Amino acid sequence: xxVQPVAIVTGAAGGIGAAxxxxxxxxxxxxxxxxxxxxxxxxxxxxxxxxxxxxxDESVARVVAGVIAEHGRIDVLxxxxxxxxxxxxxxxxxEQAQHIFDVNVFxxxxxxxxxxxxxxxxxxxxxxxVSSVLGLMPAPFMALYAATKHALEGYSESLDHEVRExxxxxxxxxxxxxxxxxxxxxxxxxxxxxxxxxRRAAARRITASGVENGDAPTVVAAAIVxxxxxxxxxxxxxxxxxxxxxxxxxxxxxxxxxxxxxxxxNRLPAAR
Numbered sequence: 001x002x003v004q005p006v007a008i009v010t011g012a013a014g015g016i017g018a019a020x021x022x023x024x025x026x027x028x029x030x031x032x033x034x035x036x037x038x039x040x041x042x043x044x045x046x047x048x049x050x051x052x053x054x055x056x057d058e059s060v061a062r063v064v065a066g067v068i069a070e071h072g073r074i075d076v077l078x079x080x081x082x083x084x085x086x087x088x089x090x091x092x093x094x095e096q097a098q099h100i101f102d103v104n105v106f107x108x109x110x111x112x113x114x115x116x117x118x119x120x121x122x123x124x125x126x127x128x129x130v131s132s133v134l135g136l137m138p139a140p141f142m143a144l145y146a147a148t149k150h151a152l153e154g155y156s157e158s159l160d161h162e163v164r165e166x167x168x169x170x171x172x173x174x175x176x177x178x179x180x181x182x183x184x185x186x187x188x189x190x191x192x193x194x195x196x197x198x199r200r201a202a203a204r205r206i207t208a209s210g211v212e213n214g215d216a217p218t219v220v221a222a223a224i225v226x227x228x229x230x231x232x233x234x235x236x237x238x239x240x241x242x243x244x245x246x247x248x249x250x251x252x253x254x255x256x257x258x259x260x261x262x263x264x265x266n267r268l269p270a271a272r
Contacts, residue, residue, distance in 0.1 A: 006030045006071045007228065008064070010054055010111060011081030013041035015180030016130060019221035020078055021047045027225055029076065032067050054081045054107030055099075064114040073122060076228045077115045079108040080130040082148070084182050086204055087189030088196040089143035096190045097144050104148035109155070112170075116163065123167040128227050129156050130220070131172045133238070133246045137258075140266045141196075141203035145186075160235060171227045172236050176243040177214030183207045202267055215240040 007024045011017040012033030018041075021033040025046030034052035035041045041049050050066070053059040067074060082104045085092065092100075112127055119125030134142065135149030153172060160170040183204065192200070223239035238244040249258065263270065 003073070004028065004030050005075035006032070006067065006073050007076040007078065008032045008034065008067060008074060008111075008115070009047075009078040009080060010034045010052060010107075012044065012047065012049065013038070015182070016175065016178060016217045016220045016224075017078075017080040018042065018044055019217035020080060020224045023218070023221040023225045024076070024078075024228065027229065029228075030071060032063075034063060034081070052081075054110060055102045057110060060107075060110045060114050064111070064118075068118055074115055074118050074125060075122075076126050076128065077111060078128045078130065078224055078228075079111055081107055082130070084186035085142060085144045085189075086183075086186040086207070087192065087200050088141055091189030091192050091196060091200075092144055093190050096187065100144050100187060101148055101151075104145070105151050105155070108152060112159070116168070119168045120163070120166045125168050126228055126233065127156075127159075127168070127170045128224055129170065129172050130224070131156070131174045133174050133176045133243050133250075135172075135174060136247060136250045138262055140262070140268060141200055142207070157235060169233050170235075171233055173220065173223045173227055173239055174236060174243050174247065175215065175220045175223075175239040176246060177207075177210035178220055178239075179211060179214050179216055183211045199268070206266060215242065 007029040009017050009021040012021040013035035021031045022044050025031045031047045033047045033049045035049060036053055038049035038051045050063055052063045085100050108129055129152055131152050132149045134146040135153040139146040156170050156172050220239040223237050227237050238247045
């Protein structure tokens with residue numbers, strides 16, 4: 001009898017997470033979606049929702065143990081939960097920076113540490129970390145968010161080498177602008193400075209426009225499902241044509257030209 005694969009998707013209350021959970025369920029997975037307040041999440045057909053705070057060791061351990069107890073296995077972990085940030089880097093206190101890292105980076109690490117023993121016991125499984133093209137390039141006035149994604153990229157690539165011999169792969173999905181509530185829910189700086197006010201506001205307008213005209217969450221969900229099911233997994237999986245273009249440009253365009261384009265797109269004055 002065919003064993004039905006089991007997937008956990010964090011941050012599944014809406015946006016990319018909900019789309020990924022729906023797509024995995026359509027592919028035959030038993031899907032457990034998570035949210036900080038699952039009762040308020042829009043029901044997703046074929047997906048059971050549970051409360052989870054990725055910033056809590058206890059919450060993570062409880063949810064993962066519950067999934068193993070109920071289903072006996074975990075085949076795919078999609079680390080999608082995260083928060084955005086907006087503002088100049090020095091406008092955020094250390095405490096605020098630590099909070100953003102605690103969710104975006106350490107939340108991912110908590111989930112992986114909790115799930116890996118089960119994947120190793122099975123001798124199979126995939127961890128899919130939802131990164132961003134901002135893990136490959138700078139993001140003026142989103143420095144902390146970009147820093148978390150750069151950290152996630154290095155962590156994922158290193159970990160992937162460590163666990164391959166146990167039948168486990170760690171893969172990255174890298175979206176560009178996506179039509180979600182990302183910009184609206186971004187953390188505002190807790191110590192704003194007047195000298196950055198105009199630039200900060202302009203950056204938010206650029207981001208809002210990019211999100212409004214970005215890819216549908218289903219584009220990213222398709223990349224996640226492909227990473228979860230392909231027989232030839234790749235470490236980095238840009239989601240959608242814009243993300244693929246940015247990835248190629250970052251790898252092949254000379255640094256000075258890329259720097260100039262970043263400043264132009266963000267409407268910053270010419271570099272001194």
